Amino acid sequence: MIIAGGAAALGAVALVSALRPFRFGIGAEGLTIRRPGLRRDIRWAEVDTLVLDEPPRRDGYRKPPRLLLVPVPGVPVEPVTARHPLDGRPAIELLALDQVREQPDQVSAALTRYAGDRFVDLLALRRAAFADPDLPVGLRGYQMDRVDRLIRRGQDALLSGDAPTRQAARGEIERASVAGLPIAQRGYNTLQTDTVLDALVAALADHPSTDRETAT
Secondary structure, eight states: OEESOOEETTEEEEEEEEETTEEEEEESSEEEEEETTEEEEEEGGGEEEEEEEOOOOBTTBOOOOEEEEEEOTTOOOSOOOEEOTTTOOEEEEEEEGGGSSSOHHHHHHHHHHHHGGGEEEHHHHHHHHSOOOOOOEEEEEEOHHHHHHHHHHHHHHHHHTOHHHHHHHHHHHHHHHHHOOOEEEEEEOHHHHHHHHHHHHHHHHOOTTOOOOOOO
């Protein structure tokens, strides 16, 4: 890792990570990326939004965080490989963070410094809105993918700042709980999951402009 100093095609470089055949740099003028399928310099003027996101868990296991780029309108882009996690705009997945040596907070710090308000750290925002629970796994528990989707739905609704979105997410979680979450041979502890979902429903309801929706 190289932090601060140095020079590259993009000028002063804040962070450069190189793991063959991969190279990724963040600098004062933009990004440089060299990986299979994408080799280019990206100027800040071409960037509308950069999002540090984490895909939903799979079978209870975390996936590596990823960096997504939404270009400004009219800028030609490579084939769309992702969507903005909150608003669905077409995006490019620049990299998954298991491709670099740096930790997500190091990448976030460099992007915050140079990309400014173009950069959104969804990992940090989700943690602040509603922390990812560390649910124990055992025999005869709730289906993990279903629970993780509900938690992500609630977290993103909290981030939206939109009362109808929060209300819809709250209603979805309440209805799923009332109907009974599916049981898997191996899944999340039911009692602790119920506690977490109740807390998430309470967080979604804790808004002066949001009326409580009764689960039916």
